[in-house]
Amino acid sequence: MTTPRVAPAPITRGDLSPAARRLLEQRLRGRTAGPERAVIPRRSPRTGEAPLSAAQQRLYFLEQLDPGGTEYLMPAAWRFTGPLDIAALDGAVRDLVTRHEQLRVVFPDHDGAPAQRVLPPDGAGLELVDPIAEGPSGDPGKAVARAVREAALRPFDLAAEPAFRATLIRAGHEEHVLVLAMHHIVSDGWSLDVLVRDLAEFHRARAGGGTPVLPPLPIDYTDYAVWQREADHGASLEYWRSTLAGVTPLELPTDHPRPETRSHVGAVHTVELSPELSEAVARIGRRAGTTPYTTLMAAFRTALALHSGQSDIAIGTIVANRERPEIERLVGFFVNTLVIRTDLPGDPTPDEVLRHTRDRVLGALSHQDLPFERVVDEVSPERDLSRNPLVQVLFSHTTVRDGDGFSLGAAVGTPEPIDLTTAKFDLSLEVRDEGGRQKLVFVHRPDLFTTATVARIADHTVAALRLFDDRPDTPLSAGDLLTPGERELLLGPGSPARPEARAAGPVPSVPERLTRWSRRDPDAVAVRAGGVELTRAALDTASRALADRLRAAGVRPGEPVGVCLDRSADLVVALLGVWRAGAAQL
Structure with missing residues (x-):
């Protein structure tokens, strides 16, 4: 996976949001927007725990089936070159976590019923890692790559810690890799675009001593989760049923x-x-x-x-x-x-x-x-x-x-795969x-x-x-x-449509073909199954030995021989041995 190419650019006319695009289309057609939908209300009071959204709940239970897995991690990384104001970036990450509640949510479990609880906005900011200084001497590029992968793929304990982590890895003189690691339960692709845009603005304000220019958020995700559970989806429900x-x-x-x-x-x-x-x-x-x-x-x-x-x-x-x-x-x-x-x-x-x-x-x-x-x-x-x-x-x-440019002050970042x-x-x-x-x-x-x-x-x-x-x-x-x-x-020649073009002479049997292949390349792997490997020569020898034992036991050409084995290397040996003996397997 490669880090998505997102940049903190403002939304332009060609990149309108779905809601804005719908309203623009209505006005261009000379239509009014019609009766406004009721806005999602803010929860009041904003204390205690909130339910999960429907999507979060499904993802939560999938996480319980494979705790600590990587399937639903969504890391992103950028390599920055140039002087980087690390203190401003640390403050910007803290501002980001304060603005967006989902970056500081934990998911406690009460007898199998999960909930989400928003932690106060005073958690950790930027994690700093210097693999070149901390690790043994060697290839610094490999050390940085290992550090990036570890930061990106370290699993989250959803019940005990927020599912967001920002790590800055020193990769050289005026060169750093920023890794934003998230679990999908608190983010998505659109959210990553929002995060990058807001992070750049918070960094600009911190580095310059100004005020970030960002509109206030009318609601938070927990408000949406509560509203979604109570919303009327009757028309859509009937559509999907049908x-x-x-x-x-x-x-x-x-x-x-x-x-x-x-x-x-x-x-x-x-x-x-x-x-x-x-x-x-x-x-x-x-x-x-x-x-x-x-x-x-x-x-x-x-x-x-x-x-x-x-x-x-x-x-x-x-x-x-x-x-x-x-x-x-x-x-x-x-x-x-x-x-x-x-x-x-x-x-x-x-x-x-x-x-x-x-x-x-x-x-x-x-x-x-x-x-x-x-x-x-x-x-x-x-x-x-x-x-x-x-x-x-x-x-x-x-x-x-x-x-794909993403700048933090004088430091210019490019996506890091x-x-x-x-x-x-x-x-x-x-x-x-x-x-x-x-x-x-x-x-x-x-x-x-x-x-x-x-x-x-x-x-x-x-x-x-x-x-x-x-x-x-x-x-x-x-x-x-x-x-x-x-x-x-x-x-083509020799195909079912042109049997007359097939080569003259009898068609070799499977055991005969195996013998030919074994002579050409005896050490080539012929079978892999259940952690077992057999070369062509080994398969040929084992099947011949089994055929000899079957004949010694009285098996004659055309007689059936029972074979009861799971899919395995032994099954291949058994089938070839039966065929070599001239028998048929049951």
Whole structure:
């Protein structure tokens, strides 16, 4: 994971918040804003403990299943070069914690019922680390990298300490790395932008002896959490009940058996669209009336349908959930997960897929106020610790800013990468729009899928884009989503379509092929299972020995032999031994 490129720039006309954008659109159309929604009230008195929001509650219980894990950490780091006023930065961090309550919240547990308690604004400020001076002599770059990783990934005890930590690491003369470590339960991507903007302003005021220019916050996150529990979501609740009735899990074929509990380890496969394909995305949007977000989601959905064989597919997507102006400048966990269900039986055309996806996206966005946790409770899917509820695949679209400068006085900071890749879903596609260049970043669980499988899904997503552009009115079954390699495998010499082109002579058996491979490279690993490795030579020898024992025991060619073993190296030996003996396994 790389630190997001956020900078303390003011909101411009091209970067309006959701609430401001909605009001501007209404006025441009000559419409009034209509009856104002009641504002979220402040709690009074502001003492004692407050409930968790719906999103916080779900994240809290997930944390209890894997305490101290890294799945829901969201660190960010910047490397600053130039003279840095450390005292001003320490004061700015303290000001930041004072302004935003979620940076000083703890989550006590009362007999399984969590709450959140806001601590007084007198906690610790900036932690200072000097790995070059403190550590043994050696490579200072590696020492700094270890210190950054330790600061970023050190877990939080949610019941005992705030889930926010600021660490400044000395990396050399007038060179420092600032690490802001947070747990997702108190922050999100939008919040990080707010934090950077406010931190820069507090630092400016501290360093110059002035007053920070920041508007007062109308409410705090605990006010939002209380309001959310009491809000009327009746219309949205009915929409989601109807839309998700009868939804079934997406069953992508996996390369490995699904473990009983979900792994958080992630792997990444990235594809950058060519300039021609990026232009095709824009061209499709102009023709079909879709945004790049919807166009790329529809292409992804088409690839998922190809691999799963399903026509009814549910994809998760993330929204900032900042539709109300009073929460725009708050730090907190506001993001919501929406389910985009696309049910397209038969043989739709690309334009039909695009229209259907656009309508479902708009419907979901219009009912985004209902927390995902409430949707799960209402739809009541079968709960399974090995997978997420309702959706196993996520799609998101991010615009990466060109300007990545973040200055604290004379010190100029640039994003510092942090090696943290976690998979919150079986498969995720994040589209990163970087100044007109679009990257498709696929994050997957390697305990389910190989990189080759995910690469094929990526190739089919790209092929779907080409099909959407070239043949918008042709049914998908008549289009071509195959890669050149797949086409050669199916239609080339020796393929099922051209059996006459196969090489003459008998087809070697599996044991015979193993013997050939063993002679070519006897030390190559042939089997890995359960921590056991067998080379080609070892596998060949073991299977031959078992075949000899079976023959000595009276097993004759064509007779069945029972095999009862779990997936293991022994299972491979047993099957090869049975085949070598000329028998068949049961």
